[in-house]
Amino acid sequence: MASFIARLVTGVLPLFGGLSPEQTNGKSINYQGLPRILDNPSLTTKLAWDSLLYHGDTVNQDPPETGVTRKYDFVVTRAQLAPDGYLRDMIVVNGQFPGPLIEANWGDWVEVTVTSNITGPDEGTTIHWHGLLQKQTPFFDGVPGISQCPVAPGESFTYRFRADHVGTSFYHSHYSAQINAGVVGPIVFHGPKSQRWEYDVGPVLVTDWFHKEYFQIVQGVVGSGADRKPAFSDNNLINGKMNVDCSLKEDDRPCISNAGISKFQLKPGKDNLLRIINGGSSGLQYFSVDEHDMTVISMDFVPIKPYRTNVITLGAGQRSEVIIHGKVGKDAKKSYWMRSNISTICALPRQPYALAALYYSARDAEAQIKPSSKAQQYNLKRFGCGNEPLTVTRPQYPLPVKKPHTTITINVQDTLNATGNDVYLLNNQTSRVNYNAPILKAVTEGNASEPYEPLWNAYELGGGKRAVRIIWENQKVDPADPNFYNTTFAHPLHLHGHDFQVLAAGSGPWDGRIAVDAMRRDTHLLPPNGHLVVQFETDNPGVWPFHCHVAWHASSGFSISILERLSDLVKIPGTPKVMRQTCDGWDAWSETHTSEQIDSGLRMMERD
Ligand SMILES: *[C@@H]1O[C@H](CO)[C@@H](O)[C@H](O)[C@H]1NC(C)=O
Ligand SMILES: *[C@@H]1O[C@H](CO)[C@@H](O)[C@H](O)[C@H]1NC(C)=O
Ligand SMILES: *[C@@H]1O[C@H](CO)[C@@H](O)[C@H](O)[C@H]1NC(C)=O
Ligand SMILES: *[C@@H]1O[C@H](CO)[C@@H](O)[C@H](O)[C@H]1NC(C)=O
Ligand SMILES: *[C@@H]1O[C@H](CO)[C@@H](O)[C@H](O)[C@H]1NC(C)=O
Ligand SMILES: *[C@@H]1O[C@H](CO)[C@@H](O)[C@H](O)[C@H]1NC(C)=O
Ligand SMILES: [Cu+2]
Numbered sequence: 001m002a003s004f005i006a007r008l009v010t011g012v013l014p015l016f017g018g019l020s021p022e023q024t025n026g027k028s029i030n031y032q033g034l035p036r037i038l039d040n041p042s043l044t045t046k047l048a049w050d051s052l053l054y055h056g057d058t059v060n061q062d063p064p065e066t067g068v069t070r071k072y073d074f075v076v077t078r079a080q081l082a083p084d085g086y087l088r089d090m091i092v093v094n095g096q097f098p099g100p101l102i103e104a105n106w107g108d109w110v111e112v113t114v115t116s117n118i119t120g121p122d123e124g125t126t127i128h129w130h131g132l133l134q135k136q137t138p139f140f141d142g143v144p145g146i147s148q149c150p151v152a153p154g155e156s157f158t159y160r161f162r163a164d165h166v167g168t169s170f171y172h173s174h175y176s177a178q179i180n181a182g183v184v185g186p187i188v189f190h191g192p193k194s195q196r197w198e199y200d201v202g203p204v205l206v207t208d209w210f211h212k213e214y215f216q217i218v219q220g221v222v223g224s225g226a227d228r229k230p231a232f233s234d235n236n237l238i239n240g241k242m243n244v245d246c247s248l249k250e251d252d253r254p255c256i257s258n259a260g261i262s263k264f265q266l267k268p269g270k271d272n273l274l275r276i277i278n279g280g281s282s283g284l285q286y287f288s289v290d291e292h293d294m295t296v297i298s299m300d301f302v303p304i305k306p307y308r309t310n311v312i313t314l315g316a317g318q319r320s321e322v323i324i325h326g327k328v329g330k331d332a333k334k335s336y337w338m339r340s341n342i343s344t345i346c347a348l349p350r351q352p353y354a355l356a357a358l359y360y361s362a363r364d365a366e367a368q369i370k371p372s373s374k375a376q377q378y379n380l381k382r383f384g385c386g387n388e389p390l391t392v393t394r395p396q397y398p399l400p401v402k403k404p405h406t407t408i409t410i411n412v413q414d415t416l417n418a419t420g421n422d423v424y425l426l427n428n429q430t431s432r433v434n435y436n437a438p439i440l441k442a443v444t445e446g447n448a449s450e451p452y453e454p455l456w457n458a459y460e461l462g463g464g465k466r467a468v469r470i471i472w473e474n475q476k477v478d479p480a481d482p483n484f485y486n487t488t489f490a491h492p493l494h495l496h497g498h499d500f501q502v503l504a505a506g507s508g509p510w511d512g513r514i515a516v517d518a519m520r521r522d523t524h525l526l527p528p529n530g531h532l533v534v535q536f537e538t539d540n541p542g543v544w545p546f547h548c549h550v551a552w553h554a555s556s557g558f559s560i561s562i563l564e565r566l567s568d569l570v571k572i573p574g575t576p577k578v579m580r581q582t583c584d585g586w587d588a589w590s591e592t593h594t595s596e597q598i599d600s601g602l603r604m605m606e607r608d
Contacts, residue, residue: 017368018258024083025240028096032264034200035103035190063107063164070104072112076125076173076183084235084244085259086211091118091125091173091181098205098240098279099185102171104163106191113158116151122593124150124435124586128174129187130317131301131522133164133497138440138542138569139578141496143174145433146543146561147440148579149586150175157582165301166191168203168275168319177551180214180281188275194303194396195295197273197323201264204276205240206314206340206354208233208283208347211253214551221552224420231552233283236342236354238262245351262356263365268332272324278314281551283342283349284385284490284525285314289358290336290373294322296393300521302499303396310376313387315492317523317549332360335371346385346490346528384507385490386527390515398517401501404469404535408459410560412474412491412526423557424548430557431457431547436587439561440543444575452563460563461538469503470546471510472532491553493532494523497544497564500534507531523549541569 021028074093081090081097093099104110116125128142140159141147151157166189173183186203210217211234220229235244239262246255266272274294278285288294288311295306298321312320326332335357342352359365383389413425423430432455433439439456442448452458461468472493501518504510507530518535526532526548547559569575 017260018256019082019085019260024081024085024259025097026079026081026092026095028098028240030239031101031186032202034188034202036101063162066105066107068105069109069111072100072102072110073115074100074112074127075115075117077117078120079182081182082254082256082259083237083240084209084242085246085256086234086244086249087254088211089181089213091123091178091183093183093185096185097182099171099183101185101203102187104189106163106166106189108163109160110163111158111160113156114151115156116153118153122153123175123178124152124589125173125175125178125183126150127159127171127183128496129159129161129169129171130494131165131169131319132161133540134161134542135164135540136572137161137574138497138544138572139574141542141544143496143545145435145438146545148438149583150435151582152585152589155582155585155589163189165189167298167301168277168321169301170205170277170279170319172279177214177218177281177555179279180210180217180551184279186275186277186279195297195306195323196271198270199267200273201266202275204238204264204274204287204338204356205279206277206285206287207237207240208280208285208342208349209235209237209242210281211235217552218555221555222421222423224416228422230348231282232348232350233281233342235351236283236285236340236349238338238340238354238356241356242354248350263368264338264356264358265362265365266324266326266358266360268326268360269328270326272326274322274324275319276312276314276322277319278316280316282316283347283352284316284492286341286343286378286380287312287314287339288341288376288378289324289338290371290375292324292327292336294324296320296322299393299519300499300523302520304519305394305396307392311378313383313525315387315490315523315525315549316551317492317494318387318521326360333364334373335359335364335369336373337371337375339375343380343385345380384527384530385525386505386507386530387525390502390505390519393519394517395519399501399520401503401514401518401535402467402537405466406461407469407471409471409473412472412558414556424553426457426558426560429454429457431455431559431561432557436583436590438579438583439563441576441579441583443543443563443566444570446570457560458563459560461565463565463567464538466538467535468538469533469535472526472534473509474526474528474530474532489550489553490528491526491558492523492549493526493546494549495534495536495544495546495562497540497542497562498522498536500524500536502532503535504531504533538564541565541572543569
């Protein structure tokens with residue numbers, strides 16, 4: 001803090017880099033240029049994938065047995081950092097924002113020991129490994145109140161799961177809206193490539209950024225009457241960096257307007273792979289690179305038929321891998337802006353524009369030449385706040401769409417409850433879970449039966465492998481209802497434990513038509529006043545939330561719990577035993593700490 005202020009008053013400052021990397025991102029290292037797995041001698045086995053172009057479906061195949069376990073230690077603590085120049089209280093992994101990169105080969109086991117060290121005030125934590133199937137390990141999915149109890153302050157918990165996909169994802173806290181405090185980092189699984197590239201630039205993590213602490217934001221979101229406040233984001237970051245205009249600041253916290261932005265170095269004339277992740281709390285992002293087209297090769301973990309574009313859409317929780325062909329000659333001597341713009345129509349950004357600088361030589365990057373490139377043009381109203389049309393994003397390896405055994409229609413409504421708090425109702429029911437009694441524990445201890453607790457918002461999908469279709473409807477709101485609150489938000493809906501087929505998505509009600517070669521992914525946008533139709537097979541016994549990835553909407557109860565194949569679930573070794581580890585610790589902690597639950601439960605808030 002002292003050095004922060006020292007730098008603040010040093011007068012003339014460079015174009016960017018007014019703060020040190022420690023001040024903006026703590027102990028975070030620049031993770032460009034993959035695989036980095038090679039840097040760690042204990043992780044060097046079997047990187048044969050790197051040269052392999054393999055035309056095979058890694059999504060619907062079981063991963064190979066590699067016999068390798070990759071171990072990581074995460075300590076989650078409070079920290080004060082200034083990612084964009086505004087000093088704020090954060091919660092981070094290993095002192096780093098963004099958090100450390102998890103890297104493994106397809107088929108490896110990954111073991112992460114998470115120590116909860118969030119004190120003053122104390123908080124628990126859980127980490128969710130976004131997009132992983134967790135087959136046979138549903139208790140390591142990291143959702144408090146569903147798959148585990150929170151890891152209590154001072155306690156540790158070891159997650160052990162399979163690298164069951166190939167591609168790009170991220171991990172994040174699923175405890176209340178703690179993701180917003182900075183508990184987020186990239187995941188890369190190497191494996192057979194669906195397309196050839198020559199240089200792996202690495203993760204490009206885009207996060208909307210808020211200056212207030214998440215507890216205050218959640219209080220505003222779920223508050224009633226005059227306490228109810230919409231959650232405006234203050235800034236937008238690329239790999240945890242951006243500049244802020246301190247003159248717009250409304251408080252007296254330390255702030256500097258040229259903290260520094262991220263720099264990327266691409267190889268001229270080569271095919272450069274960028275792994276773009278929307279790891280933010282809420283904002284719908286449009287990612288582009290000035291004067292460069294991108295060839296999109298995946299959506300979430302699923303390879304798609306490559307297509308060229310100048311911009312991609314990423315709802316919170318979505319990822320996309322793109323190849324950028326490097327410029328040559330005099331064009332490679334210029335620098336370019338990489339941009340991510342938060343939608344000003346379907347989100348609430350105060351400052352929507354994230355920037356990073358792209359260079360082709362280390363010397364230019366060192367000299368920090370300010371780009372003078374021209375922004376890509378695209379229509380902000382594109383796709384009515386939805387994802388790219390399904391005719392554009394076709395999977396590399398399509399699967400047939402089976403006749404569904406079960407069809408569930410879910411009507412979404414944003415309304416005020418009897419005490420005037422903003423809640424989401426899904427088929428008239430909001431969701432709220434109990435941190436001391438996770439649903440997975442209750443159902444595997446044989447201590448739950450139908451009718452389930454209404455606030456679980458449970459949908460039980462019986463035995464056997466069956467096709468299940470879910471139709472999300474976001475348009476049948478009644479404008480005559482005095483509590484009707486017309487949101488223009490797009491809801492990025494994320495299902496745990498599955499890649500679903502996206503059968504249809506668009507505005508208005510579903511017309512019954514199914515996309516040709518329906519793509520698969522784990523998160524897709526439900527547009528405002530629109531519909532989203534997905535289908536998956538019950539091939540993964542577990543309790544899987546299907547929820548909005550906008551942290552504030554999850555806080556307001558936008559979640560259902562899929563209870564999948566309970567009779568097979570109870571046979572999984574480790575149920576319910578694994579959950580007792582966190583629950584014993586959490587029960588003991590909560591006996592001596594009074595906690596205040598201000599939001600839904602999925603993202604419930606507890607404070608002493
Ligand atoms: C736990 O957090 C405290 C303060 O936030 C810090 O001093 C301590 O080093 C942390 N412990 C570990 C193991 O990181
Ligand atoms: C995206 O943001 C940049 C500022 O970084 C702006 O100049 C550009 O117009 C924006 N693009 C669109 C389509 O709004
Ligand atoms: C309304 O929702 C709030 C926030 O989730 C909750 O605290 C309150 O108990 C709810 N009121 C009723 C009457 O259910
Ligand atoms: C929700 O409840 C209202 C009455 O309170 C009822 O008319 C309506 O059909 C219900 N909607 C659903 C989707 O269950
Ligand atoms: C079973 O559920 C009941 C009611 O919720 C609770 O009182 C009891 O402690 C639970 N038993 C176990 C073993 O969890
Ligand atoms: C909701 O808002 C949208 C966009 O502002 C508007 O087009 C639509 O008519 C509104 N719907 C209702 C029922 O008010
Ligand atoms: Cu939402």
